Amino acid sequence: MSELLIQNGHIIDPSQGLDETGSLLIRNGQISWLGLGKSSPPQPDFDVINAEGLIVCPGFIDLHCHLREPGYEEKETIASGSRAAARGGFTTICCMPNTNPPLDNQAAIDYVKLVATKEGVVRILPIGCISRGRKGKELAEMAELAQAGAIAFSDDGQPVRSSRLLRQAMEYSLAFGRPIIDHCQDAELSQGGLMNEGIIATRLGLSGIPAAAEEVAIARDLALAELTGARLHVAHVSSQGSVELIRRAKEKGIRVTAEATPHHLTLTEEKVIGYDTNAKVNPPLRTQQDIKALICGLNDGVIDIIATDHAPHTENDKRCEFARAPFGISGFETALGSLMNLVHEGKLSLRLLIAKLTSEPAKITGNRYGKLGTLEVGAPADVTILNPGLEWVVDTKDFVSKGKNTPLDGERLKGKVMATIAQGRLVYKDDGITIERKAH
Amino acid sequence: MLPKIIMTPEDIRRTLARMAHEIIERNKSIENLVLVGMRTRGVPLARRLAATIASFEQAEIPVGALDFSLYRDDLARLDLQPIVKSTDIPVNIDGRTIILVDDVLYTGRSTRAAMDALIDLGRPEQIQLAVLIDRGHRELPLRADYVGKNIPSSRHEDIQVKLTETDGLDEVAIIAQSSLKEGQQ
Amino acid sequence: MRQVQQKDTLTVKPEAPPLLWRHHHILDLDDFTLEEIELVLKTSDAMKEVLSRAIKKVPALRGKTIITLFYEPSTRTRTSFELAAKNLSADVVNLSAGTSSIVKGECLIDTLSTLEALGADIVIMRHPMSGAPYIAAKYLKASMVNAGDGWHAHPTQALLDLYTIREHKGSLKELKVTIIGDIKHSRVARSNIWGLTTMGAKVTLCCPFTLLPAGLNHRQDQFPKVTIEASIEHALDGADVVMALRLQRERQPSGLLPSIREYVRLYQLTESRLAKAKPDVIVLHPGPVNEDIEIASSVARGPRSVINEQAANGVAVRMALLYLLAGSRQL
Secondary structure (H helix, E strand, O other), X not given: OOEEEEEEEEEEEHHHOEEEEEEEEEEOOEEEEEEEOOOOOOXXXXXXXXXXOOEEEEOEEEEEXXXXXXXXXXXXXXXXXXXXXXHOOEEEEEEOOXXXXXXXXXXXXXXXXXXXXXXXXXXXXXXXXXXXXXXXXXXXXXXXXXXXXXXXXXXXXXXXXXXXXXXXXXXXHHHHOOOEEEOOOOOOOOOOOOEEOOHHHHHHOOOEEOHHHHHHHHHHHHHXXXXXXXXXXXXXXXXHHHHHHHHHHHHOOOOEEEEEOHHHHHOOHHHHOOOOHHHOXXXXXXXXXXXXXXXXXXXXXXXXXXXXXXXXXXXXXXXXXXXXXXXXXOOHHHHXXXXXXXXXXXXXXXXXXXXXXXXXXXXXXXXXXXXXXXXXOOOEOOEEEEEEEEEEEOOHHHOOOOOOOOOOOOOEEXXXXXXXXXXXXXXXXXXXXXXXXXXX | OOOEEEEOHHHHHHHHHHHHHHHHHHOOOHHHEEEEEEOXXXXXXXXXXXXXXXHHHOOXXXXXEEOOHHHOOOHHHOOOEOOOOXXXXXXXXXXXXXXXXXXXXXXXXXXXXXXXXHHHHOOOOEXXXXXXXXXXXXXXOOOOOEEEEEOOOOOOEEEEEEOHHHHOOOEEEEEEOOOOOOOOO | OOOOOOOOOOOOOXXXXXXXXXXXXXXXXXXXXXXHHHHHHHHHHHHHHHHOOOOOOXXXXXXXXXXXXXXXXXXXXXXXXXXXXXXXXXXXXXXXXXXXXXXXXXXXXXXXXXXXXXXXXXXXXXXXXXXXXXXXXXXXXOEEEEEEEOOOEOHHHXXXXXXXXXXXXXXOOOOEEEXXXXXXXXXXXXXXXXXXXXXXXXXXXXXXXXXXXOOOOOOOOOOOOOEEEOOHHHHHOOOOEEEEOOOOHHHOOOOOOOOHHHHHHHHOEOHHHHOOOOOOOEEEOOOOOOEOOOEOHHHHOOOOEOHHHHHHHHHHXXXXXXXXXXXXXOO
């Protein structure tokens, strides 16, 4: 549809400081008009979505997800992953390069972009490798990757073991204005680890990954970021100690940003009891104390954004002994619902939550690909409509993602995405939303 | 439903005395007898019979206890787990006349299990059966040699035997029940 | 044919109400109540009596199919289970999957489903990965008995240890039990900690701190309270029971100990160290014993050692568990 009015919703757009009733008009893939209160757009000739009682905000931006294509299409494809993202309210997703082959050259990036254009329903921005083949030995050709469209560089899935290489990558990347995203984990301290090190791991007889394994790596990365002046983005922060390190680094003026995932913000290591492989994730789910520190970090800006780290696996992959199961949680479709818990419990304001999913990630992606994370007139029409009070039960049978691996199956959540519009196209709609077609 | 008392303590005492006499009468050599009580209430009954016989014949008859849980045929159909206790028979049973003693004879399955247990323990010359109550409804071709009292009953009734050693008093009562649990006696 | 040990089994006490046995699987001792452990121990008494007879067989599990599936080699435990099952007249099949099939990636669930399709009523499994039996319990109708999973649990070993201790000490309440060795990687230690603390004993752990698991005494809602002692002399002081664990070389990534020599110097259970314990202390070991490593051979073979009894009691305890399981149904 070329013209769509989203009417009388509660518009929350942190990028413009908006938090009131209003309507917005979408035309030709852009926000063409935004009016507050009861005002109506000039030409009354469009389809209408009545958004009364619902929140209207910019489409969510996910800086960290795994689409598995090329190479692991049984787990997810760009098509299925982007549709799952749409169902979760995401209109821009950044996919990690740990595919097969990895995204360490132009051809690979071009492939992803091509498939994304043909089969993706939301904007897909690829992330390129830091090292050739993700092997952690030699630098990948970052200039080529940047030119091809990579928005950041990462070897995610693996940490960058070599401090020498990380330093070089940071220095080299300065020329391209794109951050280095590191999965901070000391390989030897975490070797063989399957869940958070602590009393639950002791009880279950599982090898633990201590919080220190993350903190040691973050400390190193921060020191190198200070040394080089590079932009560092810390992926999936999970521990209290890590939050502290990042806080002090920011106070010193080091150019670091950080993300936390919905599962690290809401679930503890207790989810592993019973050996549920769906709760096996890296970094692992930790303790109530760590959650508190992460939420604190969100509130005071130490943790800049929320990213899903959507990591789908097949049912067969996860249906085995805990030690053999791969790490990862399929997160797109439960992200908003699980995060709304924090809002309902008064730990995070809805406005701040939306900022962490929209305006803040947009600061990191930059405007190269359009003005993202905003409902400004002229910006791409990426809009998410959500019902903050709607209760629903998670049923993986309804998941659009091929990955049904979530520890939240059967959980009752309160807060749901009702519709997602990506670049002017309605890419997801809950049955509870109706569109009044314009009269011809 | 209130239980109806069928035997008072005095009734029980007299009946056991009569049974003891029958045992003496039918067995020429008392010395070869062993009284084996089927757990649980058969055990105090066996002891009482042995004591009565001893008082008449001035002969000590060995008394043993037999747990036949491991020989039951209805394990998977029970709701509650019977506690397996041990079997304790103080003499070698080869060549002896064993008198199995139980409180109630009903379907006969417990008796069959007890006999199998005994035969795994040795080779008795004879096995006889003494029961305080025979309530009919046999499901196997078995009969008791010594019966205290015949109480015809319906399957919807429960015969409850209480003994001082196990329950604090002596009494036999009959209760009408809507559901009779199989295997519980 | 005087039977063994029973005090006076002919005096019948008022009967305790029969316990509803609710375990369809035996995975760990962390969900056994004191009453349930007592039931297992009492049933084991009866089974021990059966084992003292000339005919050690009873027909209780006739017609049941029991399959042992061992992914880790173990002649002792497997034989113990096999004897237990056969003494109850069950049909037994032994499978050694071996670690190669795990490496090849053969799915555990598929293997177990096949066993169930073949008619297994009870599967007894030993597996090198913690939690493996829980998968089985989720997907199978048959009963699963955990014969040891990774570092996590070895419930039947702990029960036979409790049985052995009870035989010598009567009640387990307030007993001081000291466990020495590689606690971090020991499923025997974990299951014993659960069993002993449930029965009211006080547990002390003693080992180098690199072999101590993380988070102990952190949350008593998740794991029982234990005392930790670095010095073996303090740990043994006044102990009623000492349990020495095998130094598990095969499970340690290198570097947790500088050398075996140093371990022996600090933690070997010697006669002189044992003298610090109570004079009637008993010494247990899950076996096989590394003589003169974790335990001096003179102690292992000495008058305080009950190691051989543990093995003998193992069959009785396993018979008891199989018997109790056979009466349970998938609820």
